[in-house]
Amino acid sequence: MDRYAVFGNPVKHSRSPWIHARFAQQTGQSLVYSADEIPLDEFEKRVLDFFAKGGAGLNITVPFKERAWALCDTHGGFAAKAGAVNTLFRNKDGQLCGDNTDGIGLLRDITDNHRGQIAGKSVLLVGAGGAVRGVLPSFLAENPAKVTIVNRTVIKAQELAALLVGQAEISAIGFEELEGRVFDLIVNGTSAGLHGDLPPMPSSIVSTDTWCYDMIYGRGDTVFQAWARQCGAAKALDGVGMLVEQAAQAFYLWRGIKPETAAVIADLRAELSASDQD
Ligand SMILES: NC(=O)c1ccc[n+]([C@@H]2O[C@H](COP(=O)([O-])OP(=O)(O)OC[C@H]3O[C@@H](n4cnc5c(N)ncnc54)[C@H](OP(=O)(O)O)[C@@H]3O)[C@@H](O)[C@H]2O)c1
Structure with a gap:
């Protein structure tokens, strides 16, 4: 086998x-x-x-x-x-x-499963670790109007932006520079939520049209999702769909067959709700 x-x-x-x-x-x-x-x-x-x-x-x-x-x-x-x-x-x-396959997984979840749009949008990527690094090139290929990377360690965000400069309007900032800006899509790619923490973001970056997406997931809302809802975001999504979609793309690369994902996402969500740990 x-x-x-x-x-x-x-x-x-x-x-x-x-x-x-x-x-x-x-x-x-x-x-x-x-x-x-x-x-x-x-x-x-x-x-x-x-x-x-x-x-x-x-x-x-x-x-x-x-x-x-x-x-x-x-x-x-x-x-x-x-x-x-x-x-x-x-x-x-x-x-x-x-x-x-993380980038394709995230894009498929946002654009296919939730009917969201990235082209022409102002996107904030929160974090500059492996997850954001992995999804950034596929994100840029979708032609967002502007991509901003914000990270606690600003130099890491700057290094990442420098690697892909020229492909879209891309910039790197620290959290204190978020004040006064509003984004169409905010993707949390930090691991802060795993420890019950929220990166220091002002609620003013969220409008009632803003989509918020957390790459992590758990039994209920993540800390970031709860924050997004409080700020009045149009959508507050978790990373369950991304997890299943990135796995489906890996399965396709290995086996040449693309599995159906909708039922697996629904069943995984039910499994997570029933489990005693995230
Ligand atoms: N759903 C999915 O399919 C999927 C796929 C990939 C990853 N993920 C999830 O994405 C998360 C990030 O993964 P990764 O590989 O990028 O991890 P990583 O390489 O360890 O990077 C962690 C990132 O989180 C930031 N961070 C951690 N704690 C923070 C805090 N308290 N406040 C602000 N920023 C904080 C770090 O900032 P510094 O640079 O300043 O340390 C860094 O940017 C993980 O939780 C992972 O499970 C999900």
Whole structure:
């Protein structure tokens, strides 16, 4: 049976095995998928061992996405520009290929599942870690009017913006510079919510037309979603759809079949509501 896994640290709460089992069942594919916690100093060796022993594909999560990118012989899609990969496989020449499906996952959730628009919009990306780095190139390809990256460590936002300058109007700022600006779409790509924290954003950046999207998710509203609702945002969405859509794109890269996502998103949401931990 073809073998897949997600490599991360920590990884035990990953929903990826559950999602890929659903995709395999739905499409009649025969595969196994595990979540493997990898010691920080063993990542490269464990990836190469996995493929040497016949493994078919890997998902990569925190904190290894940049190291996975560096390990690849070739990068597909937007991964070359992103500098971070979340999906690995071998091509027919035996090369290790890396792709980043987070951007496609986020875009499909916003534009297909929720019928939102990015073209012509003023977008604020909150955070400058692996997640924002991964989605930024696909976001720019949708032709937003303007992209602003805000991060606690401003230099990281500036470095990220500099990598992609020229592709759209893109700027990098600190949180204190948000006052007086309003955005059409605000995407929270920080991990602050995992600790119950909210990045320091003034409510004035949200209008009644603003869509707010949190890449994280939990049993109920995330801290960022609750804040967005309080500010009167038009939409306050979580990252469940992104998670399932990025997995669907990885499944497609590995198996050549695109699974249906709507039922899996609904069932995952029900699972999360029923579970005793996020
Ligand atoms: N739904 C999905 O499919 C999906 C996909 C990818 C990622 N994610 C989620 O996205 C989140 C970010 O992932 P990542 O890989 O980018 O993590 P990361 O590389 O560790 O980056 C974390 C980011 O959060 C910022 N941050 C952390 N705590 C903060 C706080 N209290 N106030 C303000 N900013 C804070 C960091 O700012 P500094 O740079 O200043 O430290 C950095 O920009 C994770 O929670 C992950 O689970 C979800």
